[in-house]
Amino acid sequence: MSEFAPTERTQVKRLPKRGKYDAETVYKILDEAFVCHVGFVVDGQPFVIPTNFGRVGDTVYLHGSAASRMLRTLSEGIPVCVTVTLVDGLVLARSAFHHSVNYRSVVILGTAKLVEDPAEKMEALRLFTEHIMKGRWDEIRWPNEQELKGTTVLALPLEEVSAKVRVGGPIDDEEDYSLPVWAGVLPLSQTKGTPLPDTRLKEGTAVPQYITNYSR
Numbered sequence: 001m002s003e004f005a006p007t008e009r010t011q012v013k014r015l016p017k018r019g020k021y022d023a024e025t026v027y028k029i030l031d032e033a034f035v036c037h038v039g040f041v042v043d044g045q046p047f048v049i050p051t052n053f054g055r056v057g058d059t060v061y062l063h064g065s066a067a068s069r070m071l072r073t074l075s076e077g078i079p080v081c082v083t084v085t086l087v088d089g090l091v092l093a094r095s096a097f098h099h100s101v102n103y104r105s106v107v108i109l110g111t112a113k114l115v116e117d118p119a120e121k122m123e124a125l126r127l128f129t130e131h132i133m134k135g136r137w138d139e140i141r142w143p144n145e146q147e148l149k150g151t152t153v154l155a156l157p158l159e160e161v162s163a164k165v166r167v168g169g170p171i172d173d174e175e176d177y178s179l180p181v182w183a184g185v186l187p188l189s190q191t192k193g194t195p196l197p198d199t200r201l202k203e204g205t206a207v208p209q210y211i212t213n214y215s216r
């Protein structure tokens with residue numbers, strides 16, 4: 001798919017030129033992120049729960065304990081809204097009103113499906129893990145039958161999707177440009193720190209390259 005068709009529900013209304021529907025933009029945002037917020041309604045009460053995700057092709061995978069209320073509820077096929085946000089900077093204007101944030105975000109609407117087939121579930125967990133840390137899956141012990149049973153995996157197809165992107169500096173009112181106030185952008189980014197070895201690390205176990213070279 002190269003373009004998601006905007007629907008009445010995914011049409012960006014405020015500053016519509018910031019709305020993006022091309023798959024490349026959507027996938028790039030989803031691939032840089034690994035935390036989303038999952039919105040769903042139970043008995044008239046909306047919940048928005050933060051969780052990890054992985055994307056492969058036109059599918060977003062969610063996972064967690066089989067006891068999770070979120071996953072149990074979503075596996076019944078109720079409507080879900082998944083939001084992903086990347087913050088790129090604080091946009092500091094001369095007026096309070098024109099302050100803003102540079103961001104890239106995606107909103108996905110749909111219904112998730114339970115991944116039941118054990119082989120498919122294992123593959124989804126591999127894809128989920130590799131989305132968050134490429135290279136990890138081949139090194140770790142894979143889930144055994146019991147662990148697989150205790151884990152719920154949901155697949156959410158990317159069908160009704162929008163992205164919204166803000167870039168650039170502040171846009172002030174003409175008369176405010178003469179104010180002696182610093183204006184511009186304070187870029188913000190997530191950076192990795194130095195790996196902290198576990199206290200029970202087997203002696204001589206080196207930090208793998210995929211960790212030292214980690215970037216998103």
Ligand SMILES: Cc1cc2nc3c(=O)[nH]c(=O)nc-3n(C[C@H](O)[C@H](O)[C@H](O)COP(=O)(O)OP(=O)(O)OC[C@H]3O[C@@H](n4cnc5c(N)ncnc54)[C@H](O)[C@@H]3O)c2cc1C
Nearest residue numbers: 035047049050051052053062063064065067068069070071
């Ligand atoms: C960055 C991040 C990544 C995560 N990744 C995963 C994941 O991949 N899989 C997974 O299952 N869980 C993940 N979690 C935890 C997730 O947010 C839920 O806490 C978890 O799914 C437990 O769900 P539950 O069904 O027990 O909670 P629920 O029964 O849905 O929650 C009951 C109540 O607990 C409170 N609550 C639940 N979670 C949170 C929270 N995170 N923060 C504050 N209050 C909360 C809310 O008030 C909620 O209404 C992640 C959390 C974070 C912040």
